[in-house]
């Protein structure tokens with residue numbers, strides 16, 4: 571488990587890929603605050619922004635580079651001198667700066683977006699990486715739309731990027747098109763066919779258009795990826811990016827299967843998710859894995875009964891390990907007597923059999939009218955039953 575080869579670096583792009591999606595924009599002070607939270611969470615690399623895209627982005631990156639410590643600070647650039655110089659200048663205060671350059675490699679993007687031949691794409695990639703290396707030792711290269719690129723050509727571009735000085739090779743599934751078996755095979759192919767592959771860390775960057783971003787990132791790890799790019803709450807372009815909290819807990823809960831470890835402090839997952847949601851005003855869906863309000867909530871009688879006997883019956887991880895205070899037994903129409911009795915005892919009521927029967931009848935009829943029966947409702951039911959007795 572502590573084999574360094576199995577260490578997976580977590581690259582968070584909430585402040586770049588996440589922030590550029592509808593409903594997620596943040597001010598510069600908000601970005602700075604969130605970058606501190608990401609460093610506390612234990613993220614290895616924080617992608618702080620795309621400095622050439624706006625003055626505001628440049629200012630936010632500058633502030634993060636000056637203040638945030640403990641994580642590498644990365645910034646994005648197209649393979650254009652102006653973009654790369656904007657990154658270099660915004661990163662001036664960073665202790666560990668990284669310049670992340672990208673260019674599209676797929677036939678569709680080469681023809682319709684860039685109007686460039688394969689050779690011209692390689693030339694631009696090499697120019698971008700070499701120029702970035704003049705400003706930073708740590709340079710990442712991304713082949714945009716890699717999963718729709720011819721694998722031999724992708725290996726050629728990646729080989730040229732390594733020769734030019736890139737030390738991280740990012741293989742984005744830009745449009746969330748791949749499947750787990752395909753991406754795993756592609757990572758295996760690239761590790762075998764990129765020249766001097768051992769000099770670079772392979773990285774996955776999966777979008778969620780088919781709801782497969784986390785599954786695809788896990789499969790990329792099986793194929794040899796040792797960096798995963800993700801975002802808190804899975805925010806990002808269109809259907810989002812790989813959700814950091816889901817990836818981390820899949821690696822932990824099924825550790826024996828992935829044999830990969832990260833330096834994330836999982837107890838900070840829920841607080842970080844909530845902070846992002848407060849800052850952006852974008853709610854986390856209730857049934858979202860790990861950080862959604864229902865992730866550790868149980869309402870059905872059978873599940874509540876099982877949970878009271880052994881929490882492992884219906885929970886595969888402990889809520890306190892990801893930052894929740896505890897599991898939640900939601901009292902509602904589906905709840906049973908055992909859970910009701912347990913909750914009443916927690917509220918300080920020890921009822922005999924016949925008292926419990928009478929309160930349970932009152933509870934069931936109330937639960938037909940309300941979605942959720944709260945502690946105050948239960949207290950009123952017990953006190954009302956007492957008064958009638």
Ligand code: KIV
Pocket residue numbers: 587672712713714715740742743744745775777
């Ligand atoms: O999805 C993508 O291809 C990207 C790259 C710019 C890394 O976000």
Ligand code: ZN
Pocket residue numbers: 587742744775777807
């Ligand atoms: Zn992306």
